[in-house]
Amino acid sequence: MINVAVVGAAGRMGKALVKAVNETEGLALGVATEYPDSSLIGADAGELAGIGRLGVAVTADLTASVEDFDVVIDFSRPEATLNHLAVCRTHGKQLVIGTTGFSDEQKQQIADAAEEIAIVFAPNMSVGVNLCFKLLDIAARVMGEESDIEIIEAHHRHKVDAPSGTAIRMGEVVADALGRDLDKVAVYGRHGITGERKRETIGFETIRAGDVVGEHTVWFAAEGERVEIAVKSSSRMTYANGSARAVLWLQGRDRGLFDMQDVLGLR
């Protein structure tokens, strides 16, 4: 049995992850954490997730529970994830990171840690989204040079980072396929007298509204026709089940930085 620690267990994803871990054969919830000032410290993680009592009380200290887990699943905030990363590195634990919004420097810290421990780090754990990354690579190679490329994403009103990690990865996939540097060609929203669109730019539009779980659409708009590659998530369980799959896939790997393309055999 693989014992899993779910950090941020009272969050939107934390609750879905507790459920997914509990439902996945071979996995057991060993630890559930929240930030130290949370009023939910001491609550039962299963009850919080709406699946009944699991006998795992939410704690504030991952280090104190290090004997009770083999792998951490972290969907929290970048600063918190880096603290959890340090714990995993010190104690030789595997890590699945779904948190988004990292700076380049923070991403480098994750890459450095992966020289010592095995990490799956992906901005989106769903099968459908990861399939779309492959489709985007094909679309960019076939019609990217003759198209205006725009990435449109929508999420719930509580999301704190923009564009979404998934939208950024979509931009990276397309830019890589076309030999462009995303930092140089990305345009984030438009306002005022913008001038005509430059062909090589890749546009990002962000919507934050209501309870939208996660929607991404990429336009390849050429003269005379437009291809749209779209994926709409209607349940967070798709991300949570992908994370559980990543935990199982990590078994037997003692170091390295991987993503869901590796887990799903799409590389």
Ligand SMILES: NC(=O)C1=CN([C@@H]2O[C@H](COP(=O)(O)OP(=O)(O)OC[C@H]3O[C@@H](n4cnc5c(N)ncnc54)[C@H](O)[C@@H]3O)[C@@H](O)[C@H]2O)C=CC1
């Ligand atoms: N990779 C993927 O497939 C997905 C990634 N995400 C990302 O996951 C992250 C979390 O998203 P949500 O669950 O919607 O946010 P949320 O705000 O509902 O949950 C985050 C949780 O982390 C907790 N937290 C913060 N600091 C902590 C600490 N030091 N120790 C323990 N817990 C701590 C918060 O109290 C909160 O409960 C975001 O970065 C989001 O973009 C979300 C969905 C899918």
Ligand SMILES: O=C(O)C1=N[C@H](C(=O)O)C[C@H](O)C1
């Ligand atoms: O915050 C969210 O909700 C989501 N975040 C991830 C992202 O930033 O891409 C994945 C998914 O879209 C949901």
